[in-house]
Every structure is written in C-alpha cells, then in structure tokens.
Amino acid sequence: MSLNYFDLFGLIPTFDIDLTALEANFRKIQSDNHPDRFVTATASEKLTSMQTATLANEAYQTLKSPGLRGSYLLGLSGIIAVDEKNNQMPADFLMQQMEWREAVEDAENARNISALENLLETIASEAKQLQSGLSNQFKQNKLADATDSTRKLIFMDKVRADIIKVIEKLED
Amino acid sequence: MAYSDKVLDHYENPRNVGSLDKNDPNVGTGMVGAPACGDVMKLMIKVDDNGIIEDAKFKTYGCGSAIASSSLVTEWLKGRTIEQAYAIKNSEIAEELALPPVKIHCSVLAEDAIKAAVSDIKAKQQAAKEAA
Numbered sequence: 001m002s003l004n005y006f007d008l009f010g011l012i013p014t015f016d017i018d019l020t021a022l023e024a025n026f027r028k029i030q031s032d033n034h035p036d037r038f039v040t041a042t043a044s045e046k047l048t049s050m051q052t053a054t055l056a057n058e059a060y061q062t063l064k065s066p067g068l069r070g071s072y073l074l075g076l077s078g079i080i081a082v083d084e085k086n087n088q089m090p091a092d093f094l095m096q097q098m099e100w101r102e103a104v105e106d107a108e109n110a111r112n113i114s115a116l117e118n119l120l121e122t123i124a125s126e127a128k129q130l131q132s133g134l135s136n137q138f139k140q141n142k143l144a145d146a147t148d149s150t151r152k153l154i155f156m157d158k159v160r161a162d163i164i165k166v167i168e169k170l171e172d
Numbered sequence: 173m174a175y176s177d178k179v180l181d182h183y184e185n186p187r188n189v190g191s192l193d194k195n196d197p198n199v200g201t202g203m204v205g206a207p208a209c210g211d212v213m214k215l216m217i218k219v220d221d222n223g224i225i226e227d228a229k230f231k232t233y234g235c236g237s238a239i240a241s242s243s244l245v246t247e248w249l250k251g252r253t254i255e256q257a258y259a260i261k262n263s264e265i266a267e268e269l270a271l272p273p274v275k276i277h278c279s280v281l282a283e284d285a286i287k288a289a290v291s292d293i294k295a296k297q298q299a300a301k302e303a304a
Binding site for chain 1: 203204205206207208209210211212214231233276277280281284
C-alpha cells in the first residue's frame with residue numbers, strides 16, 4: 001500500500017491541516033533527500049531518494065493549496081471533484097469569474113496596479129469565505145457540497161495566480 | 173509545449189472575440205468553466221428566424237488551446253442550424269487544431285459551451301412561445 005500525501009508529512013487527513021507542520025515536514029524530507037547527501041550512495045539509493053523528494057514536492061504543492069487539498073481529500077473518499085468532462089458550474093459563479101477576468105484585462109491595459117491589488121483583495125476575501133464553508137462541509141461530511149466548493153476554490157486560486165502574474169509583469 | 177500552427181494562428185489572431193446583446197431574444201449565451209485548469213469560456217450565438225446561426229462571439233480566459241478551440245467554433249457556427257451546432261463533437265475540434273492529448277479537455281470545454289448556448293436559445297424561444 002502506498003502512503004497518501006497526508007501520511008507522508010505525518011498529518012491527519014483533514015481539510016484544516018497545520019500548515020506550519022506541513023511546511024516543516026516538507027523541508028525535512030527535502031533536506032534528508034538532498035542529492036548532496038547521496039554523492040557516495042548506490043544507484044538504487046540515489047533513485048529512491050530522488051523519487052521521495054519528487055513525491056514530497058508534488059504532495060506539498062497539492063496540500064498547500066486549499067482547492068487542490070480539497071480535491072485530493074475528496075479523492076481519498078472516492079469522489080472525483082475535478083473531472084475534465086464536467087465543465088458545468090453555476091451561472092452566477094461563472095458570470096462573476098468573467099467580470100473579474102474583464103476587470104483584470106482593463107486594469108492591465110491601463111497599467112493600473114492598485115486596481116489589480118484591490119481586485120486581489122476582493123477575491124482573497126471571497127476565497128476565504130468559501131474556504132471556511134468548505135472546512136465546515138468536510139467536518140459535517142457534506143461531501144457533495146464540499147465538491148462544489150472545491151471546484152469553485154480552484155477557479156479562485158487560478159484567477160488570483162493570474163492577477164499576481166500580471167502585477168509582476170507590470171512592475172518589471 | 174509546442175502548439176500546432178492552427179492553434180497559434182487562432183491564438184494570435186482570434187476570430188470573433190466579443191459579446192452580443194444578451195437580452196436580445198435571438199441571442200443564446202453559453203458559459204462554462206473547467207475546474208481542471210480554471211479556464212472560463214463564454215460563447216454567444218445569434219439565431220435568425222429559420223434557426224440558422226448568423227453571428228457568434230466568444231470570450232475565453234485560459235490557455236492558447238482553449239482560446240483557439242473557441243475561436244475556431246465561432247467560425248464553424250456561422251451558417252449552421254442550431255441542431256447542426258449542437259451536433260459538433262469535441263473530437264472534430266481537437267482534430268482540426270491537432271491538439272495533444274493533454275489539451276483535449278479544451279475542446280471538450282468548447283463543445284460544452286456550444287451546447288450551453290444552444291440550450292439557452294432554445295429555452296428563450298420556448299419561453300417566448302409560452303408567453304405568446
């Protein structure tokens with residue numbers, strides 16, 4: 001049996017994880033498996049340590065992001081939250097996404113960094129609400145609702161990441 | 173990842189970007205979003221009295237393949253009936269654009285957007301009929 005991502009970092013599989021512990025355990029695994037420590041090791045030991053470091057990196061990126069963490073946690077219960085064949089989202093949610101995207105585009109064209117920062121703040125606060133709702137849904141084992149929230153959170157994470165990229169580009 | 177020439181062409185010169193009047197009774201709107209990548213796509217079609225699509229516009233926020241898929245379908249949709257539009261398969265889009273397997277989901281998104289837009293116009297027409 002293979003370890004799940006939570007086990008790998010010694011965490012209980014739950015949505016509200018201890019992010020500090022996640023970070024610390026990730027750093028420890030990366031440092032224990034650093035190539036410098038395996039200079040004189042056998043080929044098979046080198047391979048194992050490299051695979052562990054790669055897995056830890058993938059697991060860390062997944063658990064760090066609330067949307068991906070929700071999706072992974074649902075997967076442990078056999079629920080596929082993110083299916084490429086299912087692109088139906090609530091209309092009002094998509095409308096809001098479109099409006100944000102258009103606002104980002106306008107602000108980028110106007111090189112208006114403070115507008116982008118305001119937008120980022122608005123979206124962060126919406127994401128926070130969604131995240132606290134998701135936390136409750138997991139606690140109450142409302143997995144269908146948790147699936148909806150998780151799907152939404154992934155969009156929120158994406159739009160935020162894109163805005164940060166635009167800001168960095170404008171600041172260059 | 174290398175994009176095909178056709179994807180690049182649509183990505184660099186997207187056709188029919190924009191919006192139509194969503195309150196027009198002859199305009200159908202399809203909005204879809206892919207949680208797998210966070211892409212969002214809006215497709216609007218304007219249908220004449222014979223059920224033929226006379227105009228199509230799109231707005232897509234996503235990767236090059238998603239933009240190319242939606243740009244391509246706006247070209248395909250004009251002149252087709254809504255039934256023909258509904259029958260468009262993602263595999264035709266993927267084949268035309270030579271999408272690699274990891275980008276097939278972008279063509280699925282475009283197919284879903286067409287179906288959503290057609291369903292919207294049908295619902296509008298039905299509502300208009302009932303109101304008459």
